[in-house]
Amino acid sequence: MLPADEGRGFIKDGVEYKVGDFLYVHTDTFDVEASSEEEEGSDEEDEDKENKAVPAYVKKGRFHKGSCAGLRAWGMARLVEVKEAGSSSRGKDKAAALPAKLRLQRFFRPEDVGKEQAYQAGFWDVYASPAPASASSSEGWVHWVEPDSVICKCCVKAPGADTPAGCEDLDCFEVVGTFNPATKEVSAAPEEFSAASADMQVDGAAAAETDNSLAMATMDIFAGCGGLSEGMHQAGVADTKWAIEYEQPAADAFKLNNPEAAVFCNNCNVILLAAMRKAGLESDCEACDDAKTAAESMSPEDLAALPQPGQVEFIMGGPPCQGYSGMNRFNKGNWSMVQNSMVMSFLSYADFYRPRYFLLENVRNFVSHNKSFTFRLTLRTLLDMGYQVRFGVLNAGNFGVPQSRKRTFIWAAAPDEGLPEWPRPRHVFRSPQLTVNLPGGVSYCAVDTSIPGAPLRTVTVRDAIGDLPNIQNGHDKDPMPYSGPAVSAFQKLMRHKASELRDHICKEMNELNLERCRCIPKDTPGADWRTLLEIVKNDPSREKFNGQPLVPWCLPNTADRHNGWRGLFGRLDLAGHFPTSTTDPQPMGKVGQVFHPNQDRIVSVRECARSQGFPDHFFFSGNVHSRHRQVGNAVPPPLAASLGRQLRKALAATQQKRKATLLW
Template structure:
């Protein structure tokens, strides 16, 4: 069935530049939704007070080797569809999240259009880039955010970094040549030290390549503040499962020394024999032959450093991916779903749906919960300030 959702004529509407989205057209609702749930779906202003989300970022991401593909371009255009929700529902607060490259994509035109559209609607707007590692996760993850608040509301401020994290000041260059930074660099210090890989996953029991048991015994005690906060002394662990590598990749990983920063360049230049009797090069041919054009393919087939941090969490960890450093510091396997979830700051009790690929995708697409919590506190402060 389709349910008409015309805008309230009493609510003022302003032009929405360059966004050809019919937000006021009928909203079709699938027949499989029970009638009792239809009443819970917001229809128009002022039923929605807060909209937040991250339109698909793969089209803007520098980690996507296919960001010029037709599907990536469709994903980029979903920014307009997301903005149309703000134009139609007119929430009190609006928060948009995307990758760091969203600010400079298409020479900044998409970013400026987003800001101009929200301003044209009458919203107050604040934009900036935050580093998740400065808010309590052992991961380098820079993300762009746009806050918007309706007239009469207090525009939420940015949370202050709480953890020292080795990252330059995250600046957005303005048209006049000046720059703006939402948060100060932590080079001068912060209340807490940075989180490490050991702080994050050092208490987890060892598992093998291709581990597939959905639940295993924890059998340990948390030894860091992060581990106690994330789960405490839980009797079991879910999703401590690992993607299974083929024989050649497993051999390659076993030849990576168990030292910080080691990757494919630490392989010996030799051939290895597979179980089929075939002799193959230990070093993939493409890596040394194209390394000069690709920053030496730094990190591919790389091991994590116990005293370092995770690279940016991706939706499909693999040794030849854009983020190839996805190997456990000591064990010969790709990091598990549970370890990836911890790198993002998900509590141990959180459950992910689907197969192992789907679970990695859900984790890799998420805003780290500690950063989301810090933003949420600022929203609460803004609401409290009004009262």
């Protein structure tokens, strides 16, 4: 341990820091000191890029679609020394006494050590730096920094050791070795961080048993295959007893994953009418003749399974979003308008059952569609029912999903319940458009985006699917064995309960699109349909393939009106992230980046499921098109679990408050 005066410390933003504490610091804190070391290898890297056959249009772009370039997790360090107390120059509290300088011992993340170490490491693995030669040493891992570099506290401990007292609410990392940045050598962890147990698993991916003591009787409406329920179950806040889903394959999948739940495959208006009849409240319901006829034809078993008011504690769901989604090119059609009206049907369930909690999920554009009329009407309706309401936009990529997926959430809590706070981003991700613009020029953002970075690095395409076996265009063998062990922490988490690989099947492309796919260079991030243009330009004999144009006519002729159709016929970047998962991955779709990074095929159902964070033991149902639809319509379980953990905190706080009231 570095020598230090244990009597020194400081207070910043109301938090007390003492010598020996572990800290997060801004991503660029150690850049100046490290720049000379990095410059040595930069020339070689630039030369490699120049030598590689990268299309000119890729070189010109700053970032390609799905790029994670420039994204870094926060730096980590231990406070060694506090020097020359002064006043804050940038802090919020100008009167607070802050030191002029802090001396920090840097700790290294696996991505600081190398790409392979990052790929194989656990989520919470770190490397210590070597012990200094003396107390006054200034090696490349001991730095003097400004106090404004400090973000907040974290915790570092030995693998398998108990969390230190006072650190229960902090992010906790485990030291798995020592890294010397001068020699690039990795050695055993320092003695103070030696493993507490030789057989302790330290891959960072082990799943703890879920505590269901706070789980509420839950109804999942517009349930799909059950992504929202899966995440809430992982958080231990939901016991999904009832689910409503209109599409039969999705309803079948939900039942496979939740065999104890009553799953109603019907229109939600029909189910609500039947429930109100059962409760003797049919006179309060206005329904069309078709709904009345359908309700009368429901089976006795389904009618018996319908819950009564007072039995449902938590209602959650994602009403159809076709009319709001930017992924839908035809969102002005009659069917989209009908689907949009389902939002009001969803709110009617809250009015009838009056659950303790209500959660609505929808696409990012829900907050702005139709001049925000539907969004504002939803908030007003819930407020008029007496609920407390909170809304925000989150990106699943910030919560351990290897995909950009921005979604609107609206929480409602009964008057005597606590509203859940928004989860803090865990993984660094490029997340624009999270701000909601309110009347009067006011803007609101559910998460703090003022500080670049996050506690953990981005989960990449390689992290997600690097362990899956090679398959061919149109592969339909299901299930199949894994071809090797899980490597990354994400893969281990996904395979935790799986004994075989299911749903690793893919759509079959016709010969023309397969040839186009073969033309897109592998392991060349950013390459897309424009490569086809270059091929034809350099070799006019390839203008046609089997009598059809190699370059789709519409792409070059309408590119100026559609952002160059960037990404269409593109491959995924192993070091990047997935684009937003859709219900029908195809190279000419709105999200056309659907080719495997180094195989000539469209991504498989399981690969798309991994991009959403579905564990490998999760079932999908129907043909390959139905399964893709179930995946693309779902809420990513890790995002749902993050929301659920915040709900759990609110439930626990309310429980404690009620116990205290009884004792009083």
